Amino acid sequence: MQLDAKIPAGPLQDKWTKHRFDMKLVNPANKRKYDVIIVGTGLAGASAAATMGELGYNVKVFTFHDSARRAHSIAAQGGINAAKNYQGDGDSIFRLFYDTVKGGDFRSREANVYRLAELSLNIIDQAVAQGVPFAREYGGLLANRSFGGAQVSRTFYARGQTGQQLLLGAYQALKRQVAAGTVELHTRHEMLDVVLVDGEARGIVTRDLVSGKVESHAAHAVVLATGGYSNVFFLSTNAKGCNVTATWRAARRGAGFANPCYTQIHPTSIPASGEYQSKLTLMSESLRNDGRIWVPKKAGDGRVAADIPEDERDYYLERFYPSFGNLSPRDISSRRAKEMVDAGHGVGPLRNGVFLDFKHAIDRLGSPVISERYGNLFEMYEKITGEDPYKTPMRIYPAPHYTMGGLWVDYNLMSNVPGMFVLGEANFSDHGANRLGASALMQGLADGYFVAPATISNYLAGVERKPVSRDHAAFADVEREVSERTQRLLDVDGTRTVDEFHIELGRIMWEKCGMERNEAGLKEALKEIPELRARFWKEVRVPGSGETFNQSLEKAGRVADFLEFAEVMCHDALARDESCGAHYRSEHTTEEGEAKRDDENFSHVAVWEYKGEGEAPVLHREPLAFENVKLSTRSYK
Amino acid sequence: MNFTLHVWRQDGPEVPGGFETYEARDISEHMSFLEMLDLVNEGLTHDGHEPVAFEHDCREGICGSCGMMINGVPHGPKGMVATCQLHMRSFRDGDEIWIEPWRATAFPVLRDLAVDRGALDRIIDAGGYISVRTGSPQDANALLIRKEDADLAMDAAQCIGCGACVAACPNASAMLFTAAKVSHLGLLPQGQPERYTRVLDMVTQHDREGFGNCTNHGACQEACPKGISVDFIARLNRDLVVSTWKTAGD
Ligand SMILES: Cc1cc2nc3c(=O)[nH]c(=O)nc-3n(C[C@H](O)[C@H](O)[C@H](O)COP(=O)(O)OP(=O)(O)OC[C@H]3O[C@@H](n4cnc5c(N)ncnc54)[C@H](O)[C@@H]3O)c2cc1C
Ligand code: FES
Secondary structure, eight states: OOOOOOOOOSOGGGHHHHHHHHSOOOOHHHHTTOEEEEEOOSHHHHHHHHHHHHHTOEEEEEOSSSSGGGSGGGGOOSOEEOOOOTTOSSOOHHHHHHHHHHHTTSOSOHHHHHHHHHHHHHHHHHHHHHTOOOOBOTTSSBOOBOOTTOSSOOEEOSTTOHHHHHHHHHHHHHHHHHHHTSEEEEOSEEEEEEEEETTEEEEEEEEETTTOOEEEEEOSEEEEOOOOOGGGGSSSSSOTTOOSHHHHHHHHTTOOEEOTTOEEEEEEEOOOOSTTOOOOOBOOGGGGGTOEEEEESSTTOOSOGGGSOGGGEEOHHHHHOTTTGGGOOHHHHHHHHHHHIIIIIOBTTTTOBEEEEOHHHHHHHOHHHHHHHHHHHHHHHHHHHSOOTTTSOEEEEEEEEEEOOEEOOOTTSBOSSTTEEEOGGGBOOSSTTSOOTTOHHHHHHIIIIIIHHHHHHHHHTTSOOSOOOTTSHHHHHHHHHHHHHHHHHHHHOOSBOHHHHHHHHHHHHHHHSSSSBOHHHHHHHHHHHHHHHHHHHHHBOOOSOTTSOOHHHHHHHHHHHHHHHHHHHHHHHHHOOSOBTTBOBTTSBOTTSOBOOOHHHHOEEEEEEOOOTTSOOEEEEEEOOOSSSOOOOOOOO | OOEEEEEEEOSSTTSOOEEEEEEEOSOOTTSBHHHHHHHHHHHHHHTTOOOOOOOOSSSSSSSOOOOOEETTEETOSSSSSOGGGOBGGGSOTTOEEEEEOOOOTTSOEEETTEEOOHHHHHHHHTTOSOOOOTTOOOOGGGSOOOHHHHHHHHHHHTOOOOOHHHHHOTTOOOHHHHHHHHHHHHTSGGGSTTHHHHHHHHHHHHHHTTOOOOOSOOHHHHHOTTOOOTHHHHHHHHHHHHHHHHHHHO
16 A cells, blocks of 8 residues: 655645645636546535536535535534634644644644644635624624633634534535536435546445435546544434445545544533433533533532532542643543543433533623523533523533544545545544544635645546546446445344444444553454454344335445444554554553653554455554654643 | 324325324433434334334434424424424323424425425525635635624524424425525625525525415424524515515616
8 A cells, every 4th residue: 555645845834835836727628527526515525516616627426415414514513713813812823733733642744734724714714705604793803712722712603503604604605506507416325335447536336315226426536525433433422324434435445544543532522311322412612611620529429519519529620730721632631521430420310421510600701691602502401401501510421523533645635546535524634643622624624625626636637538437347346236235234134223233333332442442452342343243244134125215224334334444443543552642542641641652653644454354454654754843742731 | 201103104205105103112201302213213123114214313403304293393392492302301101192294395205204305405506605716705804794793694594404494384485494594695794795686596496496485474483493583584575675676677
């Protein structure tokens, strides 16, 4: 596997500008001779499709959702970062770059992160021009808030619905191109494989989720913007439909999967209320701006919050990390919460949470200000739990939330398979071993609006202009494989439901490859997962047929892929014999219980090559070089 | 808690459907309505039947995927929630619950409780955007927007596109959906250049899709999980009048 990151030469600050100038352009009249397939209509996919359509390419977009607007990006709450320095509090591109590299625990590429910080400025301009109704101050200027892992206020937001508003902006831009005829949008189409012709990505095979029809689509380039894989844990904050199928199928065809073990556990989700729980609901991290996290000092204290006096409360984040306090990064906050609960300080009926308390903020600022900032989050909390956060503290607990790992891409966002580009959460690129809050929306939109349109054009300029035909044997072969696999799922006709297997897989992953990992647990998981997968293919029951709208079948295909992918995740977690960011190996901790990196041996991107079913994947390494930041131990004290 | 469910089952758009009765046993009051249906579906699968098809994704009231008539009310009895945010504590033990898909000519049933809401997307295609190219805009703070205007625009922009307004309306009108987008964009300075063509194009498409007329029942506002106000429909109507007058003058 060839891993050339293709990072442009020259000073960090000039790399992207110079690269943009050096890249080839496609003559306007020739653009419409190129077909580009984009899978996914989240922030990354929708923004890329809208922009590629505007440029004049023939774009075909696919989503398994019934509408492009329903992609999981819609659910992002808290906000989007940009180094605008509108608050004049000392922010700059370099500071956002530095915070992101440090937040990622020095496991990301400097050049990519710097570009991301640069482009953050353009994203806000773009979104405002589209009519995204960001929060404003009374003077009419844009408002900002701060987010975990930063000491400046650089987060732009639209109440607690920032993802919704940014996605609607991108969706509307996409719809404008659909109306203009440059983009052909296929909803309710699930991509089930990619097609390679002579080693280059030249198409995909989809299943129409209404009619069941399996079909090929050909193009000069294939873009995957298919989101993250947190649902490998079954319970996560991700929408139920999020899955790994697109990227895993690409990996099976030769695309390297980078850092799969980097999965982020978000500190502030609502704790599960019972066995039947189908997903976890995130409470935006922005709440940590004004909420204080605490647990009763006494283990097993069953009193309600109001009955616990101040001096019997442990504001543990403020105690451990006086300078960042409740705004400490996600991985640290999550681990500390788990520690508190494990030590018996948990609160709530199942003793599975910690308090997030707004009393001090309400006393200081008044309920109207708090309601203005977090009203809809408070309402959401009350709807779910039946408790009123204006009166009693919220209960929160960590939950799987975001996956920093993804398909390996070079600086141009192209995977090691020529012609296959990967954007948004689906790639591994910018967040290292841990993502800072409000940076995923930024990355998805930077990739889609600004990076990919330029780099894909550059790629296409070197590709022959003749149409790609679906008549090539590769298409028929992949179509047949897809149909056969679908039939195999239906034919098992066992006794257990798809969800039962998914829940079981989730339990293995949460316990052995979750917030904390160790060698023994990972080795057990590597035994248990193949066993579970074998049982799945013997015992699963998928009712109905392949020729109809069949949600059990959709789920079955996705869970079958999770059952393969989970193994690579564990291999990666095992091979990375250090702790870094969200990857916390209990064998490698500092005296204070923080992640302890081993820069000498692990300052690299781990890229896994698929070798066939039942075969161990092979590890390749892309070394990381740091020239502009000094590697240091992250400290938020 | 225990419930008797009467659920609409229909194999496809072309075939007739009907109610089937299922028992939902040992349900916790903390379960969401969809988790209750998950449980019923697990049971159906075990018994060798096909589970009830229904759409859902975020399960937190923002993606707009879920939606069903529950005892004749879109998204059920609680108000200001999407079906996924409805919890069983809103019902009484032993209740009979009737569950149906959205009913509207413009929303053909695909299967059971899942309908095709593509018509709403096509209303957006007709003009629900601001025409701006990627990479061309000025600095975001070069444009001052009164907080009141931004807030009101946001009130309208919150629409999740679930279609409850259509299901609630005796005329199956999608005017609240259309008005929400027309108002969101029309309230902002960026939306002014296309304001009057946008409203006309979107309303024309709305009618073409087979949605009914708005006759000011207000049932849509009641059903909207985001509480979007019918005042936005009045705003749309004002813009429509100006628009007709402007195009007449052309
Ligand atoms: C609850 C929550 C809150 C969040 N809040 C924030 C926040 O405040 N700030 C922030 O920066 N980030 C936040 N994030 C993270 C952020 O929302 C996501 O990382 C980001 O939106 C991902 O965007 P995307 O475009 O990469 O993918 P997605 O939005 O997940 O879109 C994936 C798309 O791919 C399609 N797709 C996938 N597989 C297939 C297939 N096989 N065939 C066809 N189509 C397919 C889907 O239909 C969908 O259209 C949050 C995440 C969650 C879970
Ligand atoms: S499932 Fe997303 S709104 Fe209900």
